[in-house]
Amino acid sequence: MRFLFLLVCSSVVSSLAFSQAQTEYMTQTTRDRINFTNLNISNNPTLFSIKGQAGQLIGSPYLDTTWQAGNVKFYNKLGVSLTADSLAGVPVRLDLSANEVEIRAGEKNIKAVKATAVRYVDVNNLFGTVSRYINVHEYQGDAQALTGFFEQLAMGKLDLLLHPSVYIRRANYNVALNTGTKDDELMKKQDWYVARDKQATKFSPGKKAILELMADKKEQMEAFLKMEKPDLKSRVGLLAVFSFYNKL
Structure with missing residues:
Protein backbone atom coordinates (compact mmCIF):
# COMPACT_ATOMS: atom_id res chain seq x y z
CA MET A 1 0.00 0.00 0.00
CA ARG A 2 2.79 2.36 0.89
CA PHE A 3 4.48 1.51 -2.37
CA LEU A 4 1.32 2.41 -4.28
CA PHE A 5 1.08 5.77 -2.46
CA LEU A 6 4.70 6.63 -3.31
CA LEU A 7 4.08 5.67 -6.93
CA VAL A 8 1.08 7.99 -7.18
CA CYS A 9 3.00 10.91 -5.60
CA SER A 10 5.90 10.37 -7.96
CA SER A 11 3.50 10.41 -10.93
CA VAL A 12 1.89 13.69 -9.80
CA VAL A 13 5.26 15.40 -9.30
CA SER A 14 6.45 14.21 -12.70
CA SER A 15 3.26 15.48 -14.33
CA LEU A 16 3.63 18.94 -12.75
CA ALA A 17 7.24 19.14 -13.77
CA PHE A 18 6.36 18.18 -17.34
CA SER A 19 3.55 20.73 -17.46
CA GLN A 20 5.87 23.49 -16.25
CA ALA A 21 8.54 22.49 -18.73
CA GLN A 22 5.96 22.38 -21.53
CA THR A 23 4.69 25.88 -20.60
CA GLU A 24 8.20 27.27 -20.57
CA TYR A 25 8.92 25.55 -23.88
CA MET A 26 5.73 26.95 -25.47
CA THR A 27 6.48 30.42 -24.17
CA GLN A 28 10.00 30.30 -25.55
CA THR A 29 8.79 28.89 -28.85
CA THR A 30 6.19 31.62 -29.22
CA ARG A 31 8.80 34.24 -28.37
CA ASP A 32 11.20 32.80 -30.95
CA ARG A 33 8.52 32.81 -33.65
CA ILE A 34 7.67 36.46 -32.91
CA ASN A 35 11.31 37.51 -32.78
CA PHE A 36 12.60 35.66 -35.79
CA THR A 37 9.83 34.46 -38.09
CA ASN A 38 6.88 36.86 -37.47
CA LEU A 39 3.90 35.18 -35.91
CA ASN A 40 1.36 34.39 -38.62
CA ILE A 41 -2.24 35.04 -37.53
CA SER A 42 -5.04 33.96 -39.86
CA ASN A 43 -7.26 36.75 -41.21
CA ASN A 44 -10.49 35.87 -39.41
CA PRO A 45 -12.84 38.90 -39.78
CA THR A 46 -15.19 37.59 -37.09
CA LEU A 47 -12.39 37.65 -34.53
CA PHE A 48 -9.77 40.15 -35.67
CA SER A 49 -9.98 43.64 -37.13
CA ILE A 50 -7.35 45.82 -38.74
CA LYS A 51 -5.96 48.27 -36.22
CA GLY A 52 -5.82 51.81 -37.57
CA GLN A 53 -6.03 55.40 -36.48
CA ALA A 54 -8.88 56.40 -34.23
CA GLY A 55 -11.76 58.29 -35.83
CA GLN A 56 -12.01 62.06 -35.76
CA LEU A 57 -14.58 64.78 -36.38
CA ILE A 58 -14.41 66.00 -39.98
CA GLY A 59 -16.33 68.63 -41.92
CA SER A 60 -16.71 72.38 -41.54
CA PRO A 61 -18.88 74.08 -38.91
CA TYR A 62 -19.13 77.28 -40.97
CA LEU A 63 -22.10 78.35 -43.05
CA ASP A 64 -19.49 79.66 -45.49
CA THR A 65 -15.79 79.11 -44.83
CA THR A 66 -14.93 82.23 -46.85
CA TRP A 67 -14.79 85.52 -45.00
CA GLN A 68 -17.45 87.86 -46.36
CA ALA A 69 -17.85 91.60 -45.85
CA GLY A 70 -20.71 92.24 -43.47
CA ASN A 71 -22.40 94.49 -40.95
CA VAL A 72 -23.03 93.25 -37.39
CA LYS A 73 -25.78 94.70 -35.18
CA PHE A 74 -25.43 93.94 -31.46
CA TYR A 75 -28.07 94.01 -28.74
CA ASN A 76 -25.84 96.07 -26.44
CA LYS A 77 -23.53 99.01 -26.96
CA LEU A 78 -19.91 98.29 -27.77
CA GLY A 79 -17.33 99.00 -25.10
CA VAL A 80 -15.44 101.46 -27.30
CA SER A 81 -18.44 103.75 -27.53
CA LEU A 82 -21.48 104.70 -25.51
CA THR A 83 -23.61 105.02 -28.63
CA ALA A 84 -22.26 102.56 -31.20
CA ASP A 85 -23.95 99.16 -31.26
CA SER A 86 -22.75 97.90 -34.64
CA LEU A 87 -19.73 97.20 -36.81
CA ALA A 88 -19.80 97.96 -40.54
CA GLY A 89 -17.79 96.54 -43.42
CA VAL A 90 -15.98 93.88 -41.39
CA PRO A 91 -15.04 90.34 -42.52
CA VAL A 92 -17.44 87.90 -40.86
CA ARG A 93 -18.51 84.28 -40.95
CA LEU A 94 -21.00 82.18 -38.98
CA ASP A 95 -19.91 79.18 -36.92
CA LEU A 96 -23.06 77.03 -36.79
CA SER A 97 -21.58 74.48 -34.42
CA ALA A 98 -20.30 76.87 -31.73
CA ASN A 99 -23.25 79.21 -32.42
CA GLU A 100 -20.93 82.18 -32.82
CA VAL A 101 -20.26 85.07 -35.17
CA GLU A 102 -16.57 85.38 -36.01
CA ILE A 103 -15.14 88.78 -36.89
CA ARG A 104 -11.67 89.13 -38.37
CA ALA A 105 -9.92 92.20 -37.03
CA GLY A 106 -6.58 91.32 -38.60
CA GLU A 107 -4.67 88.51 -40.30
CA LYS A 108 -4.28 86.61 -37.03
CA ASN A 109 -6.79 88.49 -34.91
CA ILE A 110 -10.17 86.76 -34.91
CA LYS A 111 -12.87 87.72 -32.45
CA ALA A 112 -15.80 85.44 -31.67
CA VAL A 113 -19.08 86.62 -30.19
CA LYS A 114 -21.97 84.43 -29.11
CA ALA A 115 -24.98 84.56 -31.40
CA THR A 116 -27.17 85.46 -28.45
CA ALA A 117 -25.40 88.86 -28.30
CA VAL A 118 -26.07 89.64 -31.99
CA ARG A 119 -29.37 90.97 -33.25
CA TYR A 120 -28.55 90.45 -36.92
CA VAL A 121 -25.75 90.13 -39.46
CA ASP A 122 -25.93 91.47 -43.01
CA VAL A 123 -23.46 89.59 -45.20
CA ASN A 124 -22.70 89.08 -48.87
CA ASN A 125 -23.98 85.72 -50.13
CA LEU A 126 -23.12 83.32 -52.94
CA PHE A 127 -26.01 84.65 -55.05
CA GLY A 128 -24.46 88.10 -55.50
CA THR A 129 -26.83 89.81 -53.08
CA VAL A 130 -26.89 90.51 -49.35
CA SER A 131 -28.50 88.19 -46.82
CA ARG A 132 -29.75 89.21 -43.41
CA TYR A 133 -29.30 86.63 -40.66
CA ILE A 134 -31.52 87.66 -37.77
CA ASN A 135 -31.45 86.19 -34.29
CA VAL A 136 -34.10 83.47 -33.99
CA HIS A 137 -35.24 85.03 -30.70
CA GLU A 138 -36.64 87.97 -32.64
CA TYR A 139 -39.46 85.53 -33.43
CA GLN A 140 -41.86 83.51 -31.28
CA GLY A 141 -43.60 80.17 -31.78
CA ASP A 142 -41.38 77.37 -33.08
CA ALA A 143 -38.41 79.73 -33.05
CA GLN A 144 -38.20 79.52 -29.27
CA ALA A 145 -36.78 76.00 -29.50
CA LEU A 146 -34.02 77.07 -31.92
CA THR A 147 -30.59 78.66 -31.63
CA GLY A 148 -28.63 80.80 -34.05
CA PHE A 149 -30.13 82.80 -36.90
CA PHE A 150 -32.86 82.84 -39.50
CA GLU A 151 -31.95 83.98 -42.99
CA GLN A 152 -34.75 86.35 -43.96
CA LEU A 153 -35.58 85.72 -47.62
CA ALA A 154 -38.92 87.52 -47.93
CA MET A 155 -40.55 90.02 -45.59
CA GLY A 156 -44.13 91.24 -45.41
CA LYS A 157 -47.45 89.72 -44.43
CA LEU A 158 -45.59 86.42 -44.44
CA ASP A 159 -41.88 86.13 -43.72
CA LEU A 160 -39.99 83.34 -45.48
CA LEU A 161 -37.17 82.14 -43.24
CA LEU A 162 -34.37 79.62 -43.61
CA HIS A 163 -32.69 78.19 -40.52
CA PRO A 164 -29.16 76.83 -41.13
CA SER A 165 -27.65 74.40 -38.63
CA VAL A 166 -25.22 71.50 -38.35
CA TYR A 167 -25.50 68.04 -36.84
CA ILE A 168 -23.04 65.19 -36.33
CA ARG A 169 -23.39 62.07 -38.47
CA ARG A 170 -21.88 59.34 -36.36
CA ALA A 171 -19.26 56.88 -37.59
CA ASN A 172 -20.60 53.64 -39.08
CA TYR A 173 -17.46 51.51 -38.94
CA ASN A 174 -18.17 47.75 -38.94
CA VAL A 175 -15.37 45.91 -37.14
CA ALA A 176 -16.29 42.46 -38.39
CA LEU A 177 -16.42 43.47 -42.06
CA ASN A 178 -13.82 46.25 -41.86
CA THR A 179 -16.14 48.56 -43.80
CA GLY A 180 -17.51 52.06 -43.27
CA THR A 181 -15.81 55.00 -41.64
CA LYS A 182 -14.44 55.64 -38.16
CA ASP A 183 -14.94 59.39 -38.53
CA ASP A 184 -17.84 61.45 -37.23
CA GLU A 185 -18.84 64.14 -39.73
CA LEU A 186 -20.39 67.58 -39.39
CA MET A 187 -23.35 67.80 -41.76
CA LYS A 188 -25.24 70.95 -42.72
CA LYS A 189 -28.99 71.20 -43.00
CA GLN A 190 -31.45 74.03 -43.67
CA ASP A 191 -35.06 74.07 -42.53
CA TRP A 192 -37.82 76.30 -43.84
CA TYR A 193 -39.97 78.43 -41.55
CA VAL A 194 -42.72 80.97 -42.19
CA ALA A 195 -43.82 83.72 -39.82
CA ARG A 196 -46.92 85.86 -39.55
CA ASP A 197 -46.78 88.65 -36.98
CA LYS A 198 -43.45 87.24 -35.71
CA GLN A 199 -44.99 83.83 -34.96
CA ALA A 200 -42.68 81.33 -36.69
CA THR A 201 -43.84 77.89 -37.82
CA LYS A 202 -41.81 75.14 -39.46
CA PHE A 203 -42.80 74.80 -43.08
Whole structure:
Protein backbone atom coordinates (compact mmCIF):
# COMPACT_ATOMS: atom_id res chain seq x y z
CA MET A 1 0.00 0.00 0.00
CA ARG A 2 2.79 2.36 0.89
CA PHE A 3 4.48 1.51 -2.37
CA LEU A 4 1.32 2.41 -4.28
CA PHE A 5 1.08 5.77 -2.46
CA LEU A 6 4.70 6.63 -3.31
CA LEU A 7 4.08 5.67 -6.93
CA VAL A 8 1.08 7.99 -7.18
CA CYS A 9 3.00 10.91 -5.60
CA SER A 10 5.90 10.37 -7.96
CA SER A 11 3.50 10.41 -10.93
CA VAL A 12 1.89 13.69 -9.80
CA VAL A 13 5.26 15.40 -9.30
CA SER A 14 6.45 14.21 -12.70
CA SER A 15 3.26 15.48 -14.33
CA LEU A 16 3.63 18.94 -12.75
CA ALA A 17 7.24 19.14 -13.77
CA PHE A 18 6.36 18.18 -17.34
CA SER A 19 3.55 20.73 -17.46
CA GLN A 20 5.87 23.49 -16.25
CA ALA A 21 8.54 22.49 -18.73
CA GLN A 22 5.96 22.38 -21.53
CA THR A 23 4.69 25.88 -20.60
CA GLU A 24 8.20 27.27 -20.57
CA TYR A 25 8.92 25.55 -23.88
CA MET A 26 5.73 26.95 -25.47
CA THR A 27 6.48 30.42 -24.17
CA GLN A 28 10.00 30.30 -25.55
CA THR A 29 8.79 28.89 -28.85
CA THR A 30 6.19 31.62 -29.22
CA ARG A 31 8.80 34.24 -28.37
CA ASP A 32 11.20 32.80 -30.95
CA ARG A 33 8.52 32.81 -33.65
CA ILE A 34 7.67 36.46 -32.91
CA ASN A 35 11.31 37.51 -32.78
CA PHE A 36 12.60 35.66 -35.79
CA THR A 37 9.83 34.46 -38.09
CA ASN A 38 6.88 36.86 -37.47
CA LEU A 39 3.90 35.18 -35.91
CA ASN A 40 1.36 34.39 -38.62
CA ILE A 41 -2.24 35.04 -37.53
CA SER A 42 -5.04 33.96 -39.86
CA ASN A 43 -7.26 36.75 -41.21
CA ASN A 44 -10.49 35.87 -39.41
CA PRO A 45 -12.84 38.90 -39.78
CA THR A 46 -15.19 37.59 -37.09
CA LEU A 47 -12.39 37.65 -34.53
CA PHE A 48 -9.77 40.15 -35.67
CA SER A 49 -9.98 43.64 -37.13
CA ILE A 50 -7.35 45.82 -38.74
CA LYS A 51 -5.96 48.27 -36.22
CA GLY A 52 -5.82 51.81 -37.57
CA GLN A 53 -6.03 55.40 -36.48
CA ALA A 54 -8.88 56.40 -34.23
CA GLY A 55 -11.76 58.29 -35.83
CA GLN A 56 -12.01 62.06 -35.76
CA LEU A 57 -14.58 64.78 -36.38
CA ILE A 58 -14.41 66.00 -39.98
CA GLY A 59 -16.33 68.63 -41.92
CA SER A 60 -16.71 72.38 -41.54
CA PRO A 61 -18.88 74.08 -38.91
CA TYR A 62 -19.13 77.28 -40.97
CA LEU A 63 -22.10 78.35 -43.05
CA ASP A 64 -19.49 79.66 -45.49
CA THR A 65 -15.79 79.11 -44.83
CA THR A 66 -14.93 82.23 -46.85
CA TRP A 67 -14.79 85.52 -45.00
CA GLN A 68 -17.45 87.86 -46.36
CA ALA A 69 -17.85 91.60 -45.85
CA GLY A 70 -20.71 92.24 -43.47
CA ASN A 71 -22.40 94.49 -40.95
CA VAL A 72 -23.03 93.25 -37.39
CA LYS A 73 -25.78 94.70 -35.18
CA PHE A 74 -25.43 93.94 -31.46
CA TYR A 75 -28.07 94.01 -28.74
CA ASN A 76 -25.84 96.07 -26.44
CA LYS A 77 -23.53 99.01 -26.96
CA LEU A 78 -19.91 98.29 -27.77
CA GLY A 79 -17.33 99.00 -25.10
CA VAL A 80 -15.44 101.46 -27.30
CA SER A 81 -18.44 103.75 -27.53
CA LEU A 82 -21.48 104.70 -25.51
CA THR A 83 -23.61 105.02 -28.63
CA ALA A 84 -22.26 102.56 -31.20
CA ASP A 85 -23.95 99.16 -31.26
CA SER A 86 -22.75 97.90 -34.64
CA LEU A 87 -19.73 97.20 -36.81
CA ALA A 88 -19.80 97.96 -40.54
CA GLY A 89 -17.79 96.54 -43.42
CA VAL A 90 -15.98 93.88 -41.39
CA PRO A 91 -15.04 90.34 -42.52
CA VAL A 92 -17.44 87.90 -40.86
CA ARG A 93 -18.51 84.28 -40.95
CA LEU A 94 -21.00 82.18 -38.98
CA ASP A 95 -19.91 79.18 -36.92
CA LEU A 96 -23.06 77.03 -36.79
CA SER A 97 -21.58 74.48 -34.42
CA ALA A 98 -20.30 76.87 -31.73
CA ASN A 99 -23.25 79.21 -32.42
CA GLU A 100 -20.93 82.18 -32.82
CA VAL A 101 -20.26 85.07 -35.17
CA GLU A 102 -16.57 85.38 -36.01
CA ILE A 103 -15.14 88.78 -36.89
CA ARG A 104 -11.67 89.13 -38.37
CA ALA A 105 -9.92 92.20 -37.03
CA GLY A 106 -6.58 91.32 -38.60
CA GLU A 107 -4.67 88.51 -40.30
CA LYS A 108 -4.28 86.61 -37.03
CA ASN A 109 -6.79 88.49 -34.91
CA ILE A 110 -10.17 86.76 -34.91
CA LYS A 111 -12.87 87.72 -32.45
CA ALA A 112 -15.80 85.44 -31.67
CA VAL A 113 -19.08 86.62 -30.19
CA LYS A 114 -21.97 84.43 -29.11
CA ALA A 115 -24.98 84.56 -31.40
CA THR A 116 -27.17 85.46 -28.45
CA ALA A 117 -25.40 88.86 -28.30
CA VAL A 118 -26.07 89.64 -31.99
CA ARG A 119 -29.37 90.97 -33.25
CA TYR A 120 -28.55 90.45 -36.92
CA VAL A 121 -25.75 90.13 -39.46
CA ASP A 122 -25.93 91.47 -43.01
CA VAL A 123 -23.46 89.59 -45.20
CA ASN A 124 -22.70 89.08 -48.87
CA ASN A 125 -23.98 85.72 -50.13
CA LEU A 126 -23.12 83.32 -52.94
CA PHE A 127 -26.01 84.65 -55.05
CA GLY A 128 -24.46 88.10 -55.50
CA THR A 129 -26.83 89.81 -53.08
CA VAL A 130 -26.89 90.51 -49.35
CA SER A 131 -28.50 88.19 -46.82
CA ARG A 132 -29.75 89.21 -43.41
CA TYR A 133 -29.30 86.63 -40.66
CA ILE A 134 -31.52 87.66 -37.77
CA ASN A 135 -31.45 86.19 -34.29
CA VAL A 136 -34.10 83.47 -33.99
CA HIS A 137 -35.24 85.03 -30.70
CA GLU A 138 -36.64 87.97 -32.64
CA TYR A 139 -39.46 85.53 -33.43
CA GLN A 140 -41.86 83.51 -31.28
CA GLY A 141 -43.60 80.17 -31.78
CA ASP A 142 -41.38 77.37 -33.08
CA ALA A 143 -38.41 79.73 -33.05
CA GLN A 144 -38.20 79.52 -29.27
CA ALA A 145 -36.78 76.00 -29.50
CA LEU A 146 -34.02 77.07 -31.92
CA THR A 147 -30.59 78.66 -31.63
CA GLY A 148 -28.63 80.80 -34.05
CA PHE A 149 -30.13 82.80 -36.90
CA PHE A 150 -32.86 82.84 -39.50
CA GLU A 151 -31.95 83.98 -42.99
CA GLN A 152 -34.75 86.35 -43.96
CA LEU A 153 -35.58 85.72 -47.62
CA ALA A 154 -38.92 87.52 -47.93
CA MET A 155 -40.55 90.02 -45.59
CA GLY A 156 -44.13 91.24 -45.41
CA LYS A 157 -47.45 89.72 -44.43
CA LEU A 158 -45.59 86.42 -44.44
CA ASP A 159 -41.88 86.13 -43.72
CA LEU A 160 -39.99 83.34 -45.48
CA LEU A 161 -37.17 82.14 -43.24
CA LEU A 162 -34.37 79.62 -43.61
CA HIS A 163 -32.69 78.19 -40.52
CA PRO A 164 -29.16 76.83 -41.13
CA SER A 165 -27.65 74.40 -38.63
CA VAL A 166 -25.22 71.50 -38.35
CA TYR A 167 -25.50 68.04 -36.84
CA ILE A 168 -23.04 65.19 -36.33
CA ARG A 169 -23.39 62.07 -38.47
CA ARG A 170 -21.88 59.34 -36.36
CA ALA A 171 -19.26 56.88 -37.59
CA ASN A 172 -20.60 53.64 -39.08
CA TYR A 173 -17.46 51.51 -38.94
CA ASN A 174 -18.17 47.75 -38.94
CA VAL A 175 -15.37 45.91 -37.14
CA ALA A 176 -16.29 42.46 -38.39
CA LEU A 177 -16.42 43.47 -42.06
CA ASN A 178 -13.82 46.25 -41.86
CA THR A 179 -16.14 48.56 -43.80
CA GLY A 180 -17.51 52.06 -43.27
CA THR A 181 -15.81 55.00 -41.64
CA LYS A 182 -14.44 55.64 -38.16
CA ASP A 183 -14.94 59.39 -38.53
CA ASP A 184 -17.84 61.45 -37.23
CA GLU A 185 -18.84 64.14 -39.73
CA LEU A 186 -20.39 67.58 -39.39
CA MET A 187 -23.35 67.80 -41.76
CA LYS A 188 -25.24 70.95 -42.72
CA LYS A 189 -28.99 71.20 -43.00
CA GLN A 190 -31.45 74.03 -43.67
CA ASP A 191 -35.06 74.07 -42.53
CA TRP A 192 -37.82 76.30 -43.84
CA TYR A 193 -39.97 78.43 -41.55
CA VAL A 194 -42.72 80.97 -42.19
CA ALA A 195 -43.82 83.72 -39.82
CA ARG A 196 -46.92 85.86 -39.55
CA ASP A 197 -46.78 88.65 -36.98
CA LYS A 198 -43.45 87.24 -35.71
CA GLN A 199 -44.99 83.83 -34.96
CA ALA A 200 -42.68 81.33 -36.69
CA THR A 201 -43.84 77.89 -37.82
CA LYS A 202 -41.81 75.14 -39.46
CA PHE A 203 -42.80 74.80 -43.08
CA SER A 204 -42.64 71.93 -45.57
CA PRO A 205 -42.89 73.52 -49.05
CA GLY A 206 -45.47 72.23 -51.50
CA LYS A 207 -48.45 73.47 -53.51
CA LYS A 208 -51.05 72.34 -50.95
CA ALA A 209 -49.13 73.84 -48.02
CA ILE A 210 -48.67 77.16 -49.84
CA LEU A 211 -52.35 77.48 -50.80
CA GLU A 212 -53.40 76.72 -47.21
CA LEU A 213 -50.92 79.25 -45.91
CA MET A 214 -52.09 81.92 -48.36
CA ALA A 215 -55.79 81.06 -48.27
CA ASP A 216 -56.81 84.73 -48.13
CA LYS A 217 -55.40 85.15 -51.67
CA LYS A 218 -56.04 81.62 -52.89
CA GLU A 219 -57.36 82.48 -56.38
CA GLN A 220 -54.48 84.82 -57.19
CA MET A 221 -51.94 82.30 -55.88
CA GLU A 222 -53.45 79.44 -57.86
CA ALA A 223 -53.23 81.55 -61.03
CA PHE A 224 -49.62 82.52 -60.23
CA LEU A 225 -48.55 78.92 -59.61
CA LYS A 226 -50.27 77.74 -62.79
CA MET A 227 -48.71 80.44 -64.96
CA GLU A 228 -45.19 80.73 -63.48
CA LYS A 229 -44.72 77.10 -62.41
CA PRO A 230 -42.06 77.95 -59.78
CA ASP A 231 -39.97 75.18 -58.27
CA LEU A 232 -41.47 74.98 -54.80
CA LYS A 233 -38.50 73.04 -53.45
CA SER A 234 -35.94 75.64 -54.45
CA ARG A 235 -34.82 78.88 -52.85
CA VAL A 236 -35.51 80.91 -56.01
CA GLY A 237 -38.96 79.42 -56.53
CA LEU A 238 -40.14 79.98 -52.97
CA LEU A 239 -38.75 83.50 -52.91
CA ALA A 240 -40.77 84.29 -56.05
CA VAL A 241 -43.97 82.88 -54.50
CA PHE A 242 -43.66 84.76 -51.20
CA SER A 243 -42.60 87.99 -52.88
CA PHE A 244 -45.68 87.85 -55.12
CA TYR A 245 -48.01 87.12 -52.19
CA ASN A 246 -46.60 89.94 -50.07
CA LYS A 247 -47.38 92.42 -52.86
CA LEU A 248 -51.07 91.47 -53.10
